[in-house]
Ligand SMILES: NC(=O)C1=CN([C@@H]2O[C@H](COP(=O)(O)OP(=O)(O)OC[C@H]3O[C@@H](n4cnc5c(N)ncnc54)[C@H](OP(=O)(O)O)[C@@H]3O)[C@@H](O)[C@H]2O)C=CC1
């Protein structure tokens with residue numbers, strides 16, 4: 332990807348902030364010299380700065396020297412931080428990856444005309460396969476740059492901001508649901524006497540194959556894909572009958588709606 336001349340500050344260099352940083356660098360969206368990093372965990376910051384070649388910066392250095400400021404702290408840590416940087420920003424674009432926190436809440440603190448982008452990536456970012464949903468307010472002038480930034484960690488999709496809590500429940504948290512399923516399959520595989528190494532390889536490669544099919548077969552319904560595996564009177568059907576009898580579908584509906592509700596609650600906790 333062609334390098335474009337702009338600077339980025341990342342505040343919060345944990346799981347997500349560091350995954351975004353790696354994407355930006357590996358795709359050459361910006362050079363390391365154009366990225367400033369900030370985190371209250373000084374050790375984490377030092378390590379990331381050393382391994383990435385990006386400089387650490389205090390907020391009063393990072394903010395004025397960054398065209399785009401990515402906020403990747405936990406939502407619960409955001410209010411004080413936003414208040415601190417509000418007085419230092421002039422025309423900076425604020426990009427929040429925080430679950431729940433609305434553009435309205437951010438602009439209440441930062442100022443109503445602040446360009447704000449609310450983004451929901453996911454942990455696929457670690458392997459450049461994030462699914463990142465993006466919503467803009469009307470003051471963001473260079474949307475292409477925001478798409479470029481997040482294309483460096485995977486796929487991007489513009490959504491309406493009103494859908495962000497549901498998006499968060501589906502794709503933001505989504506990788507964890509699949510890891511949970513992997514873990515449940517792992518436990519049952521061990522119970523059936525399989526060696527851990529064998530069980531893990533079976534599960535990992537099965538998930539990889541299944542998700543590859545999902546990407547290739549975009550027109551097929553999920554039910555048709557299931558039908559392609561479940562032979563009449565066979566083993567898959569026996570397992571699916573248990574899922575249906577125990578209401579696994581309803582469990583998912585309940586779980587994801589709790590995730591969405593939590594996203595809404597996180598927004599209530601600030602200002
Ligand atoms: N993890 C994921 O899969 C996803 C996360 N997100 C969002 O990304 C954000 C970050 O999540 P994640 O990376 O998992 O969290 P992490 O806890 O891994 O990273 C957040 C980092 O920010 C630091 N921090 C806290 N307060 C401040 C502050 N005031 N100034 C600078 N740094 C600060 C934390 O330090 P300390 O640990 O010492 O508090 C920590 O190092 C969250 O808002 C989350 O909703 C969105 C999509 C997916």
Ligand SMILES: O=C(O)[C@@H]1CCC=N1
Pocket residue numbers: 430499503504
């Ligand atoms: O669990 C969380 O709150 C964050 C947002 C989506 C994924 N991780």
